[in-house]
Amino acid sequence: MDKDEGQSKANIIMVTDGPAIPNPRERRLINAWSIALTGAILSLLLLCYAGPSSYREALLFLPDGILLTFKLTALAICCAVPLGLLTGLGRISRNRCINLIASTYVEVIRGIPLLVQVFYIYFALSQFLRIQGVPAAVIAVSICYGAYMGEVFRAGILAIPKGQTEAARSLGFNRFQTMFYVVLPQAWRTILPPVGNECIAMLKDTALVSVIGMPDMMQRARSFASQSYAYFEAYTVVALVYLIITLLLSKIVSVIEARLNYYDRRK
Template identity: 40%
Template structure:
């Protein structure tokens, strides 16, 4: 952690020196108004915190949907149906071998008008499909990590495959899947910055808007980066806690 902080401070110092060489004039005192404001009605969130809230909204909804998509895809890959395996393979190859930005554009400009989807729904769908492809591999690996004896013992009790997954396999696999899935959630937060390209006023888009209006380029982008860093660091600490918790158990 100390080394990480030193690297961050070193980068920050280098950027400050570069801005100073460019003759940039700093105006940090103008930044707080874009984070919060105090009015007669009390404390209110500024544009950046409003954007952060929308970013977290998109992240949470996309994460839940990606888990559902990932579970279904993993089960399709593990099934005996050639058609199910084929559909899952095509989906995984198409998603993992194309950039997320292109996927967002295709969903928003091609499929959204057909399906009557708004910007928020298009962004959630694109992120869910993208992250679901990676979540499916995590879930599949967790399922395959369960010893074969568990499957055989479950079958000998007369349980059907859906019951085996529900009552025996998934409860055990979840312990191994939670830490990497939480890490995937961290990646989702960072990937969500791309939804600003379709005019969704998330944290990144709010930052762009403020920079265009005020020309506080360095101050605003440093602040936006710090907010992302704070959120992802907190989630990283959660991942470490979960890993230590499950390793003890």
């Protein structure tokens, strides 16, 4: 493997099953993102106002679940992003002990499905420490996505040329100052899209917490379906709502990325 090939592989940032972030340079009015969003919104409106009343009732049953879903996602992001940063720094640390701990955490957590982690924290650990629903869900999602984000941060940091680090050190910066004042600000442009993707995937995966009785969107849809037996209508509505939310969030990430690129060009 030559040097250029190794560098290109080092710069690849893996993401999970989040939606594709719209290209910030995309100027066409009709594109995949706009078609998907328009189709989802129109479908939801047509079903609720032109279809059977069960669609409308299912949508009115969801607001509490939507709020809880956003609450869980926001709390998990606040925990997972710092954890991912620490993990990424640990993965590139020269300290063998720190590197081993961070690498082991990534390998173990990425090898266990999130659903199993939710069950383990809420049910298995309850034999020793009682953890309520919201904290258990936030801890499980944060630990799971902290490992994935750790790889994103590691790849983004390694994508910065070593010359930047050497230049900073030659100016008298220590390692901490070099990382947080020179490397990370440059790496953020590379890191932002996959981190945004992970956050959106995190929002979707909060649907798994319904298995522990958390009244999120999925659990609210299940409750409505069990009461009305309108399973098709309930799950169709919740699927469209999830789709609309994730598409809007992906666009927000795309706009932020475009702003960062714009400010970088002006510098």
